[in-house]
Amino acid sequence: xxxxxxxxxxxxxxxxxxxxxxxxxxxxxxxxxxxxxxxxxxxxxxxxxxxxxxxxxxxxxxxxxxxxxxxxxxxxxxxxxxxxxxxxxxxxxxxxxxxxxxxxxxxxxxxxxxxxxxxxxxxxxxxxxxxxxxxxxxxxxxxxxxxxxxxxxxxxxxxxxxxxxxxxxxxxxxxxxxxxxxxxxxxxxxxxxxxxxxxxx
Amino acid sequence: xxxxxxxxxxxxxxxxxxxxxxxxxxxxxxxxxxxxxxxxxxxxxxxxxxxxxxxxxxxxxxxxxxxxxxxxxxxxxxxxxxxxxxxxxxxxxxxxxxxxxxxxxxxxxxxxxxxxxxxxxxxxxxxxxxxxxxxxxxxxxxxxxxxxxxxxxxxxxxxxxxxxxxxxxxxxxxxxxxxxxxxxxxxxxxxxxxxxxxxxx
DNA sequence: AAATGGGTATGACAAATGTCATAACTTTGC
DNA sequence: GCAAAGTTATGACATTTGTCATACCCATTT
Numbered sequence: 001x002x003x004x005x006x007x008x009x010x011x012x013x014x015x016x017x018x019x020x021x022x023x024x025x026x027x028x029x030x031x032x033x034x035x036x037x038x039x040x041x042x043x044x045x046x047x048x049x050x051x052x053x054x055x056x057x058x059x060x061x062x063x064x065x066x067x068x069x070x071x072x073x074x075x076x077x078x079x080x081x082x083x084x085x086x087x088x089x090x091x092x093x094x095x096x097x098x099x100x101x102x103x104x105x106x107x108x109x110x111x112x113x114x115x116x117x118x119x120x121x122x123x124x125x126x127x128x129x130x131x132x133x134x135x136x137x138x139x140x141x142x143x144x145x146x147x148x149x150x151x152x153x154x155x156x157x158x159x160x161x162x163x164x165x166x167x168x169x170x171x172x173x174x175x176x177x178x179x180x181x182x183x184x185x186x187x188x189x190x191x192x193x194x195x196x197x198x199x200x201x
Numbered sequence: 202x203x204x205x206x207x208x209x210x211x212x213x214x215x216x217x218x219x220x221x222x223x224x225x226x227x228x229x230x231x232x233x234x235x236x237x238x239x240x241x242x243x244x245x246x247x248x249x250x251x252x253x254x255x256x257x258x259x260x261x262x263x264x265x266x267x268x269x270x271x272x273x274x275x276x277x278x279x280x281x282x283x284x285x286x287x288x289x290x291x292x293x294x295x296x297x298x299x300x301x302x303x304x305x306x307x308x309x310x311x312x313x314x315x316x317x318x319x320x321x322x323x324x325x326x327x328x329x330x331x332x333x334x335x336x337x338x339x340x341x342x343x344x345x346x347x348x349x350x351x352x353x354x355x356x357x358x359x360x361x362x363x364x365x366x367x368x369x370x371x372x373x374x375x376x377x378x379x380x381x382x383x384x385x386x387x388x389x390x391x392x393x394x395x396x397x398x399x400x401x402x
Numbered sequence: 403a404a405a406t407g408g409g410t411a412t413g414a415c416a417a418a419t420g421t422c423a424t425a426a427c428t429t430t431g432c
Numbered sequence: 433g434c435a436a437a438g439t440t441a442t443g444a445c446a447t448t449t450g451t452c453a454t455a456c457c458c459a460t461t462t
Binding site: 010011012013014015016017019020023081083103104105106107108109111152153154155156157185186187188189190192193 | 211212213214215216217218220221224282284304305306307308309310312353354355356357358386387388389390391393394
């Protein structure tokens with residue numbers, strides 16, 4: 001019998017998936033959580049064969065949980081189950097040696113078969129990820145530019161941003177100007193939009 | 202046998218719910234769609250006893266579909282199934298005479314029992330909605346102020362906004378100024394954030 | 403009929419923003 | 433060891449933004 005742990009904060013999906021996993025004769029759900037912290041603690045204790053982790057969860061993300069499982073060197077295989085095929089998430093997941101990465105935009109029987117696959121030592125990555133890996137635009141912003149833009153998101157004045165970052169006003173404006181030109185936009189508002197769309201900040 | 206139609210764009214949830222509904226002896230899923238347009242057309246044709254509609258879907262929202270069902274005066278009962286308990290959504294749903302409004306943050310057996318309830322002529326509204334109805338802050342912006350702010354979201358200059366709305370630059374700045382003061386913020390960026398948080402735009 | 407509130411418009415002013423040139427200092431790569 | 437790239441900083445400038453006073457028109461309410 002394959003033991004499965006499910007961490008998913010949306011109750012409707014959590015309970016629905018639990019039920020359909022239980023329908024399979026060789027699978028059983030030994031526990032589930034609606035936040036990352038609870039999931040983490042329980043997985044360490046229960047050591048299930050497979051942990052299915054949503055990324056966006058309260059308290060701790062599924063990727064944080066995956067890291068901890070990896071570092072604790074327990075046998076549990078991890079399948080990330082999330083909505084978006086984002087390069088950055090996927091990279092972190094790979095770094096945490098997850099066995100699977102599925103999108104919620106695929107049917108539930110995919111998940112069932114993925115569970116069986118990963119206990120066999122196989123890996124299962126959604127094909128859409130491959131497309132995103134090659135097509136995703138590279139972040140043109142330097143680390144400092146990113147941090148300036150992140151501060152700009154909250155909306156204070158240039159002066160407030162410069163204080164938070166311990167820079168001069170002029171420097172902040174220089175950075176912002178450089179960011180606008182790199183992103184091909186004409187103001188903070190547009191820059192923030194573009195950067196968010198591309199998950200650069 | 203109660204016939205159910207399911208409109209939900211997230212495949213994982215769509216297929217999982219289909220399966221657990223099918224598990225019930227008295228319920229059957231006669232069709233499902235991943236966008237509002239397809240759902241609308243099929244519901245008109247199949248006339249199921251119950252239609253479960255997600256709100257956020259491609260092409261047409263679940264609320265649009267609910268409106269059409271209402272106007273077509275067919276017997277199909279509608280249950281809205283969505284993530285957030287937002288006043289505006291709920292009001293539109295009530296206007297379309299839906300029989301149920303459930304949140305994805307409740308377990309799937311709630312949905313099953315709601316299906317049986319609504320065919321009996323009962324209504325099922327998530328209790329969390331009641332809280333939101335009374336606590337939601339009232340929108341302080343006039344219709345025109347809202348439209349100015351909506352245009353400001355895209356990020357162009359004042360002049361671009363004024364052209365899109367056929368107003369003078371000064372008028373646009375007056376509106377923005379009034380908006381800032383009403384929302385207690387100090388710029389477009391913050392105003393947009395506050396307005397979005399409160400679902401005013 | 404008068405008052406109120408919303409929509410629209412000016413003009414004027416102060417402050418914030420964006421651009422550019424220029425320059426010094428670090429770190430990193432070849 | 434030097435070139436390239438990134439970080440930080442000035443000063444100067446044009447433009448944009450936000451604020452305020454004031455005004456006219458049009459509905460709705462009193």
